Amino acid sequence: MxxxxxxxxxxxxxxxxxxxxxxxxxxxxSTFVFPDAQTGADMMAAAYGMPPDQPAKEGHIYSRISxxxxxxxxxxxxxxxxxxxxxxxxxxxxxxxxxxxxxxxxxxxxxxxxxxxxxxxxxxxxxxxxxxxxxxxxxxxxxxxxxxxxxxxxxxxxxxxxxxxxxxxxxxxxxxxxxxxxxxxxxxxxxxxxxxxxxxxxxxxxxxxxxxxxxxxxxxxxxxxxxxxxxxxxxxxxxxxxxxxxxxxxxxxxxxxxxxxxxxxxETLHVRIDRHQENAQKIAAFLRNHPTIEILKTAWNEDLSVADQRIASEQMKGGGGMISMTVPGGRPAAFKVLNHLHLFKLAVSLGSTESLAQHPASMTHVAVPEDVKSAHGISEGLIRLSVGLENADDLIQDLDQALATLS
Ligand SMILES: Cc1ncc(COP(=O)(O)O)c(C=O)c1O
Incomplete structure (x- = not known):
């Protein structure tokens, strides 16, 4: 195989x-020609979960179905x-x-x-x-x-x-x-x-x-x-x-x-994922030692508890390309960092070729109840990064200068 x-x-x-x-x-x-009326009737019946008069022919009917x-x-x-x-x-x-x-x-x-x-x-x-x-x-x-x-x-x-x-x-x-x-x-x-x-x-x-x-x-x-x-x-x-x-x-x-x-x-999923991960690991290593970061969350072993490391080794082949970091100073500080990023685009979504950054508490997770947000660490200082395929050192430099605005 x-x-x-x-x-x-x-x-x-x-x-x-x-x-x-x-x-x-x-x-x-949008639509596909039936070979004859009876075949069409049988195919429609099967598509609607009804018993056809005779075994339905495989094939396309209408593009809302297939x-x-x-x-x-x-x-x-x-x-x-x-x-x-x-x-x-x-x-x-x-x-x-x-x-x-x-x-x-x-x-x-x-x-x-x-x-x-x-x-x-x-x-x-x-x-x-x-x-x-x-x-x-x-x-x-x-x-x-x-x-x-x-x-x-x-x-x-x-x-x-x-x-x-x-x-x-x-x-x-x-x-x-x-x-x-x-x-x-x-x-x-x-x-x-x-x-x-x-x-x-x-x-x-x-x-x-x-x-x-x-x-x-x-x-x-x-x-x-x-x-x-x-x-x-x-x-x-x-x-x-x-x-x-x-x-x-x-x-x-x-x-x-x-x-x-x-x-x-x-066709390129595996190649992209390799590079997303490689870049994310370099950025995580930089953020891990950064004095401004209060909490760093990644799916890499260095940032996981022992129990989570066990889960990761059982079910994951890598930590992926996502990073969450918390800065001190709540929303004003998080917004300041976001507003000073140049390479990381200030946008929701993730998993793209370009790097993205956003503020979950006020953006992707704005409608999540406040008690759920605080119980699960979706704090005002949390910034979510989706690491793209740019040069990792350029991304690190971008983060470094944006975080420097807080010192
Ligand atoms: C983990 C996860 N699941 C589901 C969705 C919803 O997907 P879509 O925005 O394509 O509707 C998102 C969107 O951000 C997501 O991050």
Missing amino acids: QELETRAMFAGYHPSDGDGAVKPPIQPS NPTIDVAEKRLAAWDDSESAAFFSTGMAAISTALLAWSSPDRPVWFCPPLYGGTDHFLRSILPSMGVTVRELSNLDALDATHEAYEEIPGIIYIETPANPTMQLHRILTASDWAKKHSTEEKPVLTFVDNTYLGPILQRPLELGADLLLYSATKYIGGHSDLVAGAVSGTNAVVDHVKEYRTFLGGMIDPWTAWMLSRSM
Whole structure:
């Protein structure tokens, strides 16, 4: 069997499918011709989960359901994740909300561990409960048994993000997936959802640790160039197919142009991630010794507790390209540093070729309740850095001069 990078490079497309073209073509068609009316009727019935008159022919119907260019991107992501199936969405939030709606219900509660990306946190706290779904916040995964006993409840979904945005908190995936398997029945599976955006398929492979569904903001490392928004899920056919069914009706499908860009981006994912990490390690080494930094959070061993180092060695192949640093002086000091950065662009998002910096408390996590922010260290002095592919020494110099404005 070929290695991962090779399989992912060619997944989903062979030049014989496209007049010999080395690259897959873009197929923008919204609709696809049925060979005859009965075949069309059977294909539509199957797509809507109804029994067809005769076995339905495989094929594309309409680009909200599937499309050849989107298929290529989905096969490439499934190859990177070594999953049975992947599905792309118009944004990361479309992927997350659709997957949660598909697999939660009034008798399938969602248990989550904060911190989470602000949009996911808002969806879980404010939107899902309004649809009758019980959503519970666990302080961490050690609270699974106690929550089970206190509420005499088994969740439908355990939802984690690791490393978590923006504090870099780690959660042990095996703790969630083992507990979920122990409490699953055939009629009521307990599914472990892992937002794998921060590390991506190369550095963290939660499916191999028993997770059931990966969720991605593909806007980040998978896209990797700050020039598209997209989301994805990846997992077994059974779990992903149900999410795809909801995608068809909620309508958060990706468009073929963006899918094509993602197929291209995924060809360089491993090379980019290597450099993101290399740069982030150099910057972390500089910040670790910097007198102005109060707290430095990275997913590298030097900055992790002994317990977290154990989690990292079990489930991570590297610390990735994200760094969170806290400066003394709260919001005014953090804003001063941000306003003096030149190479780091003052912008939300992450995982792109250029370096980005932002203030989670007032930007990406502005809607997270204050008590949750303070319980999880999303403080006013916290600055989140997404390390890009520029020269590391230039980035260090940029940080050095911006931090010097505080002395
Ligand atoms: C960890 C994480 N998950 C999900 C999302 C949501 O993705 P999108 O902005 O593509 O909708 C983000 C966005 O920043 C994120 O950081």
